[in-house]
Amino acid sequence: MDQPRFDRRRAALLALAAAAWPSLTRANLATPFMLAPQAPLLAPEPGAAAVATLRDLYRRMTAPVWINGQGPFAFVVDTGANRSVISAELAAQLGLTEGPSEPLNDAGGVEMARTVVVDLRVGGRGETQLTLSVLPASTVGGDGMLGVDRLAGERLTLDFHDQVLRIESSGRAAHDPLDVVVRAHHRDGQLTLVGADLGGAPVTAFLDSGAQATIGNPALYRLVAGRSTLLTQVSILSAGGQNIPAVVALAPPLRLGGLTVSHMPVAFADLHTFHMWDLGEQPVLVLGVDVLSHFQSVALDFARGEVRFRLPPSA
Numbered sequence: 001m002d003q004p005r006f007d008r009r010r011a012a013l014l015a016l017a018a019a020a021w022p023s024l025t026r027a028n029l030a031t032p033f034m035l036a037p038q039a040p041l042l043a044p045e046p047g048a049a050a051v052a053t054l055r056d057l058y059r060r061m062t063a064p065v066w067i068n069g070q071g072p073f074a075f076v077v078d079t080g081a082n083r084s085v086i087s088a089e090l091a092a093q094l095g096l097t098e099g100p101s102e103p104l105n106d107a108g109g110v111e112m113a114r115t116v117v118v119d120l121r122v123g124g125r126g127e128t129q130l131t132l133s134v135l136p137a138s139t140v141g142g143d144g145m146l147g148v149d150r151l152a153g154e155r156l157t158l159d160f161h162d163q164v165l166r167i168e169s170s171g172r173a174a175h176d177p178l179d180v181v182v183r184a185h186h187r188d189g190q191l192t193l194v195g196a197d198l199g200g201a202p203v204t205a206f207l208d209s210g211a212q213a214t215i216g217n218p219a220l221y222r223l224v225a226g227r228s229t230l231l232t233q234v235s236i237l238s239a240g241g242q243n244i245p246a247v248v249a250l251a252p253p254l255r256l257g258g259l260t261v262s263h264m265p266v267a268f269a270d271l272h273t274f275h276m277w278d279l280g281e282q283p284v285l286v287l288g289v290d291v292l293s294h295f296q297s298v299a300l301d302f303a304r305g306e307v308r309f310r311l312p313p314s315a
Contacts (some may be wrong), residue, residue, distance in 0.1 A: 078210025170303030201251025211288035
């Protein structure tokens with residue numbers, strides 16, 4: 001019997017004794033994957049309200065984008081991707097001419113993907129003759145996806161309180177007593193948090209606004225396995241159709257500068273993505289929207305090399 005599959009729009013955030021079904025999207029670094037449950041260890045079904053809340057919140061984390069002067073179209077902003085993507089459906093709607101296929105790395109390996117060349121504008125910033133990879137809308141999660149290649153020198157704010165996304169020019173943000181600023185450095189265009197550790201173990205931490213949930217690599221799991229509560233076993237179904245075994249566990253507390261995040265579900269798997277980063281043997285944690293949405297807002301300033309977490313008043 002085939003296992004049931006959970007696509008990115010059905011991914012659920014489960015707290016404490018429940019499991020998180022992550023979906024990580026990467027363009028040119030890694031394409032999306034899906035999770036299928038195998039042998040639940042603690043498997044309460046997520047409530048419909050919790051599923052709808054995360055799904056609807058994720059859908060709102062988009063930016064208006066104009067393609068060849070037409071639009072706006074809703075593009076998911078993905079700080080975990082190093083290149084932007086357009087959905088196959090929108091490319092067909094706009095009558096875009098396909099260019100040569102290029103290698104695309106997904107969770108299980110490398111495949112070839114079609115490309116198109118467009119003029120793209122987001123906010124007051126536009127570029128001409130930009131090459132975009134083409135993926136199905138069900139994989140992208142919208143009309144397209146903006147990667148970090150479009151965010152250099154900008155400040156991206158994910159405002160979860162008002163459920164809006166802003167892309168602005170970098171600059172010193174107004175001080176707010178609820179803000180916690182964490183330093184970050186650039187790695188392949190992405191911002192990597194400085195001074196992060198999970199249960200006291202140093203970890204390379206990325207923020208991935210294109211991921212609905214959080215994932216760690218095997219090196220991290222080996223460090224925290226004895227201090228984690230195992231919830232369920234899953235199979236990661238890559239865009240290329242490969243099945244990659246993974247486990248979901250409640251991880252020890254995560255420290256980000258002056259912040260501590262507890263009761264965090266993490267999926268652990270050996271993805272091709274981690275080896276592309278040359279981080280297969282180093283503990284790595286990719287933070288998805290399931291964790292980020294617990295803050296009022298998260299602002300990534302790519303020019304200043306900092307991430308600003310705004311705490312809820314009750315924190």
